[in-house]
Amino acid sequence: MPESPEVQVLVEFLDQQTVGRTLDDVDVLEFRAIKTRTAPPTGLVGRTLTGAGRHGKHVALSLDDGTHLVVSLGRHGWVRWRPAGSDDAAPADEPPALAEFGLAGGDRFEVTDAGSWVSLGLFVVDDALAVPAIAKLGPDPAAPEYSAADLDVALGGRRKQVKAVLQEQESIAGIGNAYSDEILHLAKISPVVHAAVLDDAARQRLYEATVATVRGAIDARRGIPIDRLKAAKVEAMRVHGRAGEACPVCGDTIGEFTFSGAAAQYCPTCQTGGVQL
Template sequence: MPESPEVQALAEFLDDRLTGQTISSVDILEFRVIKTRAAPPGDLVGESISGVDRFGKHLDIRVGDRHLGVALGRHGWARWTSRGGVTAAEGETPPALASIGFDGGDLLEFTDAGSWVSLGLSVTDRPADVAAVAKLGADPADPAFVRAQLDAVVTGRRKQLKALLQEQESIAGIGNAYSDEILHRARLSPVIHASELDDEQRGALFDATVGTIREAIGARRGIPIDQLKAAKVASMRVHGRAGEPCPVCGDTVRDVRLGSSTASYCPACQTGGAILH
C-alpha cells in the first residue's frame, strides 16, 4: 500500500514534470476508477496543470480551476513515459487503468496491481470535495504537527495502537508498514490500547511518528518512481522481517495477525518478551 513518504516522492516527481503542461488526451480503460461520473477526467482535456500536491495518501493535480484527485488505494501507482522513453517498472508491469497524454508527448498512466480496483479518480472544485480527503486527520509530515494533536488522538481511545495509527481520520498518511516501524521505534506493543499509554509513552509515540515519517520522506526524495517500492521494502527494520533478527536487540522479529492485517514486531523491544497470538 502506498504511504505518505512514497506518495510525497511521487507528488514531487509529477509536480516537477507536469507543471505547465497541457492535457491533450485522457483514456480511461477501467471505468470503475471514475468516482465523479458527472465530471469525468476527460473534461480536463485542453487544460493546463499548475502543480501537484499530496493529502495523506492521495494525490491532487491542479488542472485549470479544478482538481484531479487520485486515490491510490491499496495497489495503485503511476507510470511515466517521457516523449517515448518509458520509466521502466520493476518486475511484472501492472496494467494501466487510465492514462493522460500531454501536448509535449509525455504520458502519465495510473496502474493498479490488485485483484480488485482500488484506484480512484475524481474531478472536483476543491481537494476537500473528495470525501476521504475532507476527513483526513493531521499529517505528521507537516512541520506544524505538534504533540498536542497526537495526544488528542490517542488519549482515552480504547483502540489498539497499530489500528489507530492507520486510521486516516485520526492521523493521515500512515499504513501497515510505517505503523510497524513507528511502534518498533517507540518500543510500544501493536496491540496495547491507546488509552493505556502514560505521558512518557505518548511522548515516545510522537517522536517515533514524526521521526519515522519525516526521515522516510527525506530518504525517498529523488528516487525514480519505479524504484520507490523497492526502496521502501529495503528500509524496513521490522515490517516484513519475520524470522530475522531485530536490528536493535537481536531478538527474532515476529508477525501476529490482527483482523485483516498483520503486525510485525520485536518481542524484546515492544512486548516485554511476550509472544503475541
C-alpha cells in the same frame, strides 16, 4: 499499500514534471475507477496543469480552470511515468494502467492498480476536500506544524489498539501498515496495547517516533525514481516484512501476527516484554 513518504516524493516528481503542461489526451481504460461520473477525467483534455499536492495518501493535480484531478491510490495504486518515445506496451511484470494522461511534448503518465479488485479512484472536483476521504483526514505528521498535542487528540482515552489508531486516517493522515510497524518499534511500544493505557512518557516516545519515521522516510526517498520508491520502502524497513529475521536493535527474532486482515511485525524484546503475539 502506498503511504505518505512515498506519495510525497511522487507528488514532488509530478509537480516538477507536469506544471505548465497541457493535457493533450486522456484515456480511461477502467471505468470503475471514475468516481465522479458527471465530471469524468476525459473532460480535462486541453487543460493545463498548475500544481501537484498530497492529502494523506491521495494525489491532487490542480488545473488552470480551478478544478482538481484527485487520484486516490487505494491499496495497490501507483503512477507510472512514460517519457516521450517510450514503448507503448508496459512490461509484462508491471501492473496494468487504468487510465493514461498524455502531455504536450509527448510524455505521459499512467495510473495503475495491481490488486485483484479496483481500489484506485479518480475524482474531478472543484476542491480536493470534496473527496470524502480527504475531507475526513486527520492531521499529517509530515507537516511542520504537527505537534504532540495532535497525537494526544488522536489517542485520547480510547480503548483501541495503538497500531489501529496510527492507521486510522481520520485521526492521523498518511500512515499504513508498514510505517505503523516501524513507528511502534522505534517507540518501543506494543502494537496491541490500547491507547488509553499509554503514560506520558510512552506518548512522547510515540510522537517522536511518528515524526522521525515519516519525515525521515520522505527525506530518504527524495531522489529515487518513482518506479523504485516501493522497492526502496521495502528495503528500508527494520521490522515490517522481516518476520523470522533478527531485530536490528536487540537481536531477538522478529515476530508476526495478523492485524485487520494484514500481517504485522514486531520485536518481542523491544516491544512486548518477551510476549509472543
